[in-house]
Structures are given as C-alpha cells and as structure tokens.
Amino acid sequence: MEKGIVIKSTGSWYQVKTGDGAVWQCRIVGKFRLEGIRITNPVAVGDEVEMTPENADEKQGLITGILPRKNYVARQSPRAKHDLHLLASNIDQALLVTTIVQPNLKLGFIDRFLLMTEPQNIPAIIVFNKIDVYDEDTLELAEALCGIYESIGYTALTASARTGQGVDKLRELLKDKTTLISGQSGVGKSTLVNRIQPNLALKTQELSDYSGKGLHTTTFAAMHTLDFGGAIIDTPGIKLLAFNNLQPADVAHNFREFLRSPKIADSEAVACTATNPAAPSKKP
Ligand SMILES: Nc1nc2c(ncn2[C@@H]2O[C@H](COP(=O)(O)OP(=O)(O)OP(=O)(O)O)[C@@H](O)[C@H]2O)c(=O)[nH]1
Ligand SMILES: [Mg+2]
Numbered sequence: 702m703e704k705g706i707v708i709k710s711t712g713s714w715y716q717v718k719t720g721d722g723a724v725w726q727c728r729i730v731g732k733f734r735l736e737g738i739r740i741t742n743p744v745a746v747g748d749e750v751e752m753t754p755e756n757a758d759e760k761q762g763l764i765t766g767i768l769p770r771k772n773y774v775a776r777q778s779p780r781a782k783h784d785l786h787l788l789a790s791n792i793d794q795a796l797l798v799t800t801i802v803q804p805n806l807k808l809g810f811i812d813r814f815l816l817m818t819e820p821q822n823i824p825a826i827i828v829f830n831k832i833d834v835y836d837e838d839t840l841e842l843a844e845a846l847c848g849i850y851e852s853i854g855y856t857a858l859t860a861s862a863r864t865g866q867g868v869d870k871l872r873e874l875l876k877d878k879t880t881l882i883s884g885q886s887g888v889g890k891s892t893l894v895n896r897i898q899p900n901l902a903l904k905t906q907e908l909s910d911y912s913g914k915g916l917h918t919t920t921f922a923a924m925h926t927l928d929f930g931g932a933i934i935d936t937p938g939i940k941l942l943a944f945n946n947l948q949p950a951d952v953a954h955n956f957r958e959f960l961r962s963p964k965i966a967d968s969e970a971v972a973c974t975a976t977n978p979a980a981p982s983k984k985p
Contacts, residue, residue, distance in 0.1 A: 702765070707748045710925040714762060715744050716923075717752050728750055729764040738785050738946060741778045743767075745787035746922045746934050747879065771822040774881055777943040785946055788817070789881040789922060789934045794824040796875070796933075798884035798893060800831040801839050810885060811850075812956070813942040819955040823881075826856040826874055830889045833861040853958045862892040872897055877930040884936020891919055893933055901925050903935060 705725065709716035717725045729744055744750060744764055751766035773790035795818045799806060811827060818825045827850050829843040840859070847857035856874065860867025874880075876896065882890050891903040903925075906918040922936040943951070953959060 703752050703754070703762075704768070705750060705752050705854040706924075707744055707746050707750060709921060710742060710744065710746050710923075710941065711921045712742055715750075717750060717762065717764065719752070719944045723760060725752060725754070725760045727762045727764045733826070739781075739783070740775070740785045740787055741781060744789055744926050745773065746936075747773075747792055749786045749791065770823075772823055774821065774823065774883075775889040776816045776817055776939075777945045777948075779941060782945050786937055788883060791879065792823060792875075792881045792934065794826060795881040795883060796826045796828060796871075798828050798830050798882060798888045798890045800829060800888045802834060803831055803844055804885060804887050807885075808846075810942065813944070814883065814939075815855075816944060816947065816955055817942070819957065820951065824856070826858070826880075828857070828867070828871065828893070829859045830862055830893055832859045832866060833863045860893065862889045862896045863898060866883075866898050868893075872929060873895070875927060875931050875933060879924075879932045879934070881934045881936065883936050883939060886940065888938070890938070891935055894925070894933055897933075898925075898927055898929075918958070 703719050705717035705719040707715050708718045708724070713728070715727045715729065717727045719725065727750075744767060748770065749768040750764045751768070752762045752763050754762045756762075770790045772792065774788040774792065774795060775785045776788065778784040778786040794815075795816050797811065799811060815825055827847070829847065832840060832843065835843060843859050847859065850857040856900065858867055858870055860871060862868070871893070880895060884890055889905075891905045895901055895903050904918055919935055919937045922934055924932050924934045926932050
C-alpha cells in the first residue's frame with residue numbers, strides 16, 4: 702500500500718500522485734459518507750489517500766482509504782439534492798473568480814460561495830476579473846465591492862487575465878499555498894491560471910454570444926503545481942449553489958458581518974431574537 706494525493710477527479714477515475722512523483726489511475730471501492738451525508742464524489746482533489754497498486758506496469762490502483770481531511774469545500778450536489786458534492790479538500794485558501802459582466806454578476810453568488818468556505822474557516826480571495834471590458838461605472842462598482850468584502854476581512858481585488866492587470870498580485874497571494882479556484886462558468890478561471898503560469902496551457906473557451914453563459918470548458922477538477930511555489934486546483938464552473946445541508950442558523954452564523962460588526966451590540970442582537978421567536982425552520 703502507498704500513500705498519495707488526488708490530483709484529478711473525473712467522477713469514476715482518480716489520478717493519484719505518489720511521493721516519487723508517479724501518477725496512478727485509480728478507482729475506489731466501497732461507499733463513503735461525509736458527516737453522515739451521502740456524497741456523490743467520495744474522493745476529492747486534494748485528498749490524501751491510501752492506494753493499493755492493482756497493476757504496477759499500467760500504474761493502475763485502488764483507493765482503499767482516505768486520510769483525515771484538514772478541511773473541505775462542499776455544496777449540495779447539482780444532481781441529487783440530498784447529497785453533497787465535494788469541490789476540493791485540504792486547501793489553504795479559496796480564490797473565487799467572478800466578473801461583473803460577461804457573464805453578468807449575481808451578487809448572491811459571492812455570498813453563497815462564502816457559505817462553503819466560512820464554515821471551514823478557509824480564507825477566501827475574491828477577484829473581479831475582466832476589468833478590461835468594464836466601463837467607468839462598472840469599474841467603480843467593482844472597486845466598491847472590493848471595499849465591502851475587504852472591510853469584513855476577505856481579500857478582494859480586480860484583475861484582467863487578458864491584459865495581465867492584477868496578475869502579479871495574484872501570484873503573490875498564491876505563492877506557496879494550495880488554492881482552490883472556483884466560480885461560475887465563463888468568468889475566466891482557466892484563462893487567469895494560464896496568465897499566472899503560461900506553461901499550464903489549460904483549455905479555455907469563448908462564451909456563447911447570445912446567452913452570455915459559460916460553456917463549462919473545464920469539466921474535471923485538477924490540481925496543478927505552480928513553478929513559483931504552491932498549487933492550484935482548477936475546477937469546472939458552478940451553475941447553481943444551493944445548501945440543502947445547512948440549517949438557517951448555519952447560514953446566519955457564517956456571514957461574518959452579522960457577527961463581527963462592532964455596530965451590532967450583543968444586547969441588540971438578543972433583543973432581535975426575543976421579538977422574533979420561533980422563526981419557521983425552513984431550509985435555506
Ligand atoms: N475580456 C476578457 N475576457 C476574458 C478574460 N478572462 C477570460 N476571458 C474570456 O472569457 C472566456 C471564458 O474563459 P475561461 O477561462 O474558459 O472560463 P472558465 O471560468 O475557466 O470557464 P469554465 O471552465 O467553463 O468554468 C474566454 O473567451 C476568455 O478568453 C479577461 O480578463 N478579459
Ligand atoms: Mg475553465
């Protein structure tokens with residue numbers, strides 16, 4: 702048996718890199734659960750696993766165990782709403798790539814994204830990409846949004862994968878860390894990674910003209926090593942973020958600004974709850 706790290710997941714096959722740098726094609730046996738909830742992809746990119754070689758010549762093996770995770774990023778499965786889907790595990794930080802246009806920004810998406818990282822205390826960086834196509838007002842909006850997210854403790858910046866603006870700063874932020882890169886389809890995740898490290902040459906694709914929606918060019922999550930130190934996990938675009946797994950209190954507790962704002966005194970917070978008893982326990 703050997704230990705390795707999962708560097709790519711297709712859903713049925715997993716690439717596992719062992720200490721000697723060899724990459725094995727692996728399958729999994731058995732069922733795995735996460736906090737009692739079924740998961741559609743039991744093993745995620747970033748997982749440290751135990752691997753039993755099946756065919757050493759062909760570098761094929763079986764994943765027989767998952768080592769305890771430092772953390773993980775999970776959402777409701779897009780296919781089965783009572784199941785969870787793992788985006789990545791054992792990461793140091795998450796980079797949310799977004800843009801205000803092409804495709805149009807849904808502000809709620811940022812907050813929903815933070816609902817995946819916050820419960821696990823994973824630092825999040827928000828980047829507003831494609832600033833080369835923003836007009837003055839849009840740029841102003843992007844900067845204002847950066848200010849809001851910075852004020853509650855996130856790192857937020859603007860960038861353009863096309864012109865390279867902001868890319869040096871991103872390199873600095875990614876150096877020596879394992880970073881999950883996520884966001885909606887077509888926002889430029891893979892293009893940005895290619896700017897950060899051109900030799901990765903990840904596949905990217907034009908948006909479809911009329912809908913402005915991305916095409917899901919990246920279809921599998923994969924980890925890539927950065928020459929200047931660290932690693933990134935490029936992931937397929939997210940269409941919908943829902944959280945059947947969270948209770949209303951989980952949602953409230955994970956919005957930092959509700960808890961940390963000095964403007965909200967404890968007494969006021971208690972008073973609010975007292976005047977609004979027995980809120981219906983609807984799922985978010
Ligand atoms: N104008 C402009 N276009 C960009 C920028 N970054 C990416 N694009 C374009 O946006 C389109 C989508 O880019 P991708 O990198 O494939 O997007 P993605 O987020 O990886 O998409 P998925 O893999 O589908 O999740 C491509 O046509 C890119 O050339 C940018 O900074 N400015
Ligand atoms: Mg991509």
